[in-house]
Amino acid sequence: MTGGTFDKEYDEIRGELYFKDTHLPEMMRLGRCMLDLEIRTLMMIDSLEMTAEDRELIATNCARSPEQRIVITHGTDTMVDTARVLAERVAGKSIVLTGAMIPFAFGSSDGLFNLGSALSFVQVLPAGVYIAMNGQCFAWDNVRKNRESGRFEAER
Amino acid sequence: MTGGTFDKEYDEIRGELYFKDTHLPEMMRLGRCMLDLEIRTLMMIDSLEMTAEDRELIATNCARSPEQRIVITHGTDTMVDTARVLAERVAGKSIVLTGAMIPFAFGSSDGLFNLGSALSFVQVLPAGVYIAMNGQCFAWDNVRKNRESGRFEAER
Amino acid sequence: MTGGTFDKEYDEIRGELYFKDTHLPEMMRLGRCMLDLEIRTLMMIDSLEMTAEDRELIATNCARSPEQRIVITHGTDTMVDTARVLAERVAGKSIVLTGAMIPFAFGSSDGLFNLGSALSFVQVLPAGVYIAMNGQCFAWDNVRKNRESGRFEAER
Amino acid sequence: MTGGTFDKEYDEIRGELYFKDTHLPEMMRLGRCMLDLEIRTLMMIDSLEMTAEDRELIATNCARSPEQRIVITHGTDTMVDTARVLAERVAGKSIVLTGAMIPFAFGSSDGLFNLGSALSFVQVLPAGVYIAMNGQCFAWDNVRKNRESGRFEAER
Numbered sequence: 001m002t003g004g005t006f007d008k009e010y011d012e013i014r015g016e017l018y019f020k021d022t023h024l025p026e027m028m029r030l031g032r033c034m035l036d037l038e039i040r041t042l043m044m045i046d047s048l049e050m051t052a053e054d055r056e057l058i059a060t061n062c063a064r065s066p067e068q069r070i071v072i073t074h075g076t077d078t079m080v081d082t083a084r085v086l087a088e089r090v091a092g093k094s095i096v097l098t099g100a101m102i103p104f105a106f107g108s109s110d111g112l113f114n115l116g117s118a119l120s121f122v123q124v125l126p127a128g129v130y131i132a133m134n135g136q137c138f139a140w141d142n143v144r145k146n147r148e149s150g151r152f153e154a155e156r
Numbered sequence: 157m158t159g160g161t162f163d164k165e166y167d168e169i170r171g172e173l174y175f176k177d178t179h180l181p182e183m184m185r186l187g188r189c190m191l192d193l194e195i196r197t198l199m200m201i202d203s204l205e206m207t208a209e210d211r212e213l214i215a216t217n218c219a220r221s222p223e224q225r226i227v228i229t230h231g232t233d234t235m236v237d238t239a240r241v242l243a244e245r246v247a248g249k250s251i252v253l254t255g256a257m258i259p260f261a262f263g264s265s266d267g268l269f270n271l272g273s274a275l276s277f278v279q280v281l282p283a284g285v286y287i288a289m290n291g292q293c294f295a296w297d298n299v300r301k302n303r304e305s306g307r308f309e310a311e312r
Numbered sequence: 313m314t315g316g317t318f319d320k321e322y323d324e325i326r327g328e329l330y331f332k333d334t335h336l337p338e339m340m341r342l343g344r345c346m347l348d349l350e351i352r353t354l355m356m357i358d359s360l361e362m363t364a365e366d367r368e369l370i371a372t373n374c375a376r377s378p379e380q381r382i383v384i385t386h387g388t389d390t391m392v393d394t395a396r397v398l399a400e401r402v403a404g405k406s407i408v409l410t411g412a413m414i415p416f417a418f419g420s421s422d423g424l425f426n427l428g429s430a431l432s433f434v435q436v437l438p439a440g441v442y443i444a445m446n447g448q449c450f451a452w453d454n455v456r457k458n459r460e461s462g463r464f465e466a467e468r
Numbered sequence: 469m470t471g472g473t474f475d476k477e478y479d480e481i482r483g484e485l486y487f488k489d490t491h492l493p494e495m496m497r498l499g500r501c502m503l504d505l506e507i508r509t510l511m512m513i514d515s516l517e518m519t520a521e522d523r524e525l526i527a528t529n530c531a532r533s534p535e536q537r538i539v540i541t542h543g544t545d546t547m548v549d550t551a552r553v554l555a556e557r558v559a560g561k562s563i564v565l566t567g568a569m570i571p572f573a574f575g576s577s578d579g580l581f582n583l584g585s586a587l588s589f590v591q592v593l594p595a596g597v598y599i600a601m602n603g604q605c606f607a608w609d610n611v612r613k614n615r616e617s618g619r620f621e622a623e624r
Contacts, residue, residue, distance in 0.1 A: 107575020263419020343581030428584030
C-alpha cells in the first residue's frame with residue numbers, strides 16, 4: 001500500500017480529503033478474498049507528492065520481499081513513473097500496480113473492481129511490471145494515463 | 157449473464173428478493189471498465205432452479221459465440237455443475253464463471269471484486285473452463301463450494 | 313425496536329433475508345445523533361408474524377417506561393394495528409412508530425430518513441400515537457398503508 | 469438549497485471536491501418522501517464563502533416565497549450566521565436550516581437523517597428560525613457549532 005485515491009477519507013471537521021488508514025483489509029473482507037496475502041503499508045500519500053526517495057523505498061521493498069507476486073496500490077497520477085522505476089530495479093517478479101479514481105470510502109468506488117483485477121492478473125502473468133486499471137492490464141513501458149478522460153491506455 | 161445472487165433485487169412492496177435486470181452495465185461503469193465486451197442475458201434465474209435444458213442453452217451459446225474469451229455470471233450454488241457441462245461441450249475457449257454471495261444492489265457486495273477478477277483471469281488463461289471466486293481461480297474439475305463457509309475451495 | 317424491514321439482513325449462506333441485530337446504534341452514529349436515548353430491543357420479527365401477545369408486550373413496555381417520548385421501529389405491514397393497540401393502552405405519552413421499505417443493510421434505504429423524521433416529530437408532538445413515514449406524520453386513527461404503492465396515506 | 473457539504477461531489481479527474489447539482493431530488497426519492505415540496509436552488513457554494521449579499525438573497529427569497537414552512541440546506545460552518553440574518557429579516561414563517569458533515573455522495577452521510585429531521589420539525593414548529601442538526605432542533609439565538617467535535621450545541 002502506498003496511498004492514492006484508493007485510501008482517501010473525508011475529514012468531516014475540516015471538510016477536506018486526507019489519509020487515515022488503508023481500506024485494504026475491509027476490501028478483502030468485502031471481496032471474500034481467500035488468498036494468502038501479506039499486507040504492508042509503505043506510505044500513505046498522494047502520488048503527486050511522491051519523491052524519488054519514496055520510489056526507491058518501494059523498489060527496495062519489492063526486491064527484498066520473499067514474495068514472487070506483488071500488488072501495489074498507488075495514486076493514479078504518477079503510477080506510470082513508479083512502474084518504470086520498478087522495472088529498472090526489480091527483476092524476476094510479477095508486480096501489478098493498481099489504484100482508484102474514486103475513494104473506496106465514497107461507496108461507489110472503482111477500487112474494489114480494480115483490486116479484484118490486479119490480484120487476478122498478478123497470479124497468472126509472467127515476471128514483469130504491469131498496471132491494472134479499467135479492467136485491462138498494461139506493460140509498464142506501454143501505458144499512459146489520459147489526463148482528460150482519467151482512463152489508462154496503451155501508448156502504441 | 158444467467159442471474160444468481162449477483163442480480164437479485166429487493167422488492168419493497170412484497171418484501172422479497174427477485175430478479176429484475178442485470179446490474180452488469182452499472183458495474184462496468186463503476187469499475188471504469190474499458191474492455192470491449194458483448195453482454196448477453198441468457199436467463200435471469202436462481203441457480204438452484206437451473207435445469208439441464210438451461211445448461212444446454214448456456215453451452216450452445218458459448219460454443220456458437222464468435223468470442224474466444226467468455227465470462228459467465230451465475231448463481232454460486234450450482235456453478236460447478238454448469239462448469240462441468242461447459243467443459244464437456246465447449247472446446248478451445250477460455251470460459252470463466254463467477255458470481256456473488258451478496259446481491260450487488262445491497263451496497264456491500266463481493267460482486268464488483270469478483271467481476272474484476274473474472275474479467276482479468278479470462279484475458280490471460282489458456283482455453284479451458286474455470287471458476288473465479290474469492291480472489292482465486294479454480295479449474296472446473298478441481299473445485300467445490302463449501303456450503304458451510306460459503307467459500308470455494310480446491311477439492312484436492 | 314421490534315424488527316421489520318428496517319433490520320433485515322441478507323444471509324449469504326442460505327440466500328435469504330433474516331434478522332440478526334438492530335442497526336439502530338449504527339444509524340445513530342451515521343446521523344451524528346446527539347439525543348440522549350434509551351434503546352431497547354423488544355423483539356426482532358417481521359410485523360406480519362406479530363401476535364396479539366407481541367402487541368401487548370409493546371404496549372406494556374411503553375406504559376411502564378419512565379420515558380414520555382417513545383419511537384418504535386416496526387414492520388410497515390401491521391404498523392397501523394400496533395398503533396391502534398397503543399392508543400387504547402397507553403395514555404399521556406408521545407409515541408411515534410416508523411419503519412422502512414428497504415432494509416438499512418442494503419445501502420440505499422429509506423430507514424435513515426424515516427428515523428430522523430420520527431425522532432424529530434416525537435420531540436414536538438403532544439401526547440398521542442402517530443405514524444411517521446414518507447416524510448409525513450399521521451394520527452393513529454387516520455392512516456393506512458397503501459399495499460400497491462407501499463406508501464402511507466391519510467384515510468380521510 | 470444553498471450548497472454546503474450536503475451537495476459536494478468528488479471530481480475524479482482532479483481529485484478534488486466540488487459542487488455539481490443538488491442531490492435533493494434523489495434524497496427525496498430514497499426517503500420515499502411524499503410531501504408536496506417546491507425545491508429551489510439559490511446557490512451551490514461552500515458556506516465559508518457565503519457573503520452578506522448571499523445571505524440577503526436567501527432572506528429575500530424566504531420573505532417573498534408564498535410558502536409558510538421552509539427548509540434550507542446550508543453548509544454547517546456559517547449556518548448560525550445565516551439563521552441570524554433570517555431571524556432579523558423574515559417574520560411569520562417556520563424556517564429550519566440543516567446540513568451535513570459528510571457529503572451525500574459518499575454513501576454514509578448524515579444528510580438523509582438530517583433532511584428527514586428538518587422536514588419533520590418544520591411541519592410542526594411555530595413561526596421562527598431554527599437549526600436542525602444531530603437529531604436536535606435549536607432556536608437560532610441559542611446554538612453554536614462546536615468546531616472541534618463538529619456537533620451543534622445549545623449556548624446556554
